[in-house]
Amino acid sequence: MECENCKLEMVNLFDSNVNPANYATIMLHIQQCPSCQSDFEKAKAVATMLKPQNQPSAPILLKQNIMNQLKMEEEKMKTQEVKKVNLNSRFAKIIGVAAAVVLIMVAIPIVDNTTNVFNHSARAANSFIEGSIRATQYIKSMVINLKVRTDAYDNFSLVGTKYELVNHKIFKTFASPAKWRVEKPGRTVVFDGTNQLIHIAKVNSYLKAPAGYNVTEYFQILLEPEKVLAKEQNIIKSDGSKFIMDEKNGQVYLTITSNAKGNFINDYTKNSSIDESDNRREYIFDKETKLLKGLRIFILEGKKETLIVEIESIDYNVDISENLFSLNLPNGAAWQELNQVATSEIFRNISSKRAAELFFEGLSKSNWQLASQTFQLLNSNTDGAKRIKENYGGLTLVRLGEPFKSGQYPGEYIPYEVKLKSGKTIKHNLAMRNDNPNKVWVVDGGF
């Protein structure tokens, strides 16, 4: 395949109905051609930013604990008919086209001025947004202190009204290459200019992922302040979110109210992330410098509002120690690479339920060769892998329920009940996805 064709047809990879033969041809070229690979990474990054269900596979383990935090309801174990919903493949394709031309870098007017001549607020918003994009090009560094209602030890996108507010810090230098660090008590991610380095305290794991992986999830928007408004503009345009812009005491207030996104025929993941909640986002910008000064996000449940995210301070152009942009490996620890492509033959061309059954069979017989084909962590020598083998090896599978989809998760949840050799019974939903090049089912979390 020629580069020119590849760059044109790359768009089709973002369509969930892509022809598998085409997919394979394009991927083969991308894997061999650095130029197309770089374009593909960019397209993926933009697609991720615009529509989370197109994100490249989130690393295994990161979502592990989400499901532990959500109570599994008994009725989910019963057979239930879950309608299959085709998640908007046409929209995905349009996003892909946009991604290919990196349209996102250019401000897209919220409304067409010729048809909405009298819409003062929208026009004011457009001009402010364009000014803000220019202003942020002059930032050299930034430090954000914020609080998020989440589990300190879980992935970055998990939020919930029942959690405590947890302190987070974001550091970024906009030098070339840009570097950043996002941290909370149980988890740190550093981008050192080449790789994303992740430390997960709970399982004491050190992971390494390429630049294109979506590890920081929701925080991507704050890591790229120049894109905050462009992204919000796109959301307003694409889903009709309501917005109000106001100006007071030298500050500009932009308030956006959105409905939960995703498929909630089964509402298992409702309100477990910001996008999957009805929410209101209140931005404050400095009118003069046009820089972001504050943000508060609320989850809305009927008349009840819960503060979920609050920026306490943002400082621009401060000195940041270079040490913060590296992560040191303790003696005896090793990086676990997250860029391995799943290649298992056993875990493809089967249903998610069968894949879950095989995974539990592996755990039950302590057959790590089998279980690690769908859960790569088991191949590593990490504390996390050891702990899982000790706790879950020799378990008994009591029952499996019918798989269901929920929210924006690109895979499926499979309800299960197991009995550990310690005698403890666990009922949860195993999260599995197969949105990878070889369509292999991989375990994402939920145990």
Ligand SMILES: [Zn+2]
């Ligand atoms: Zn090429």
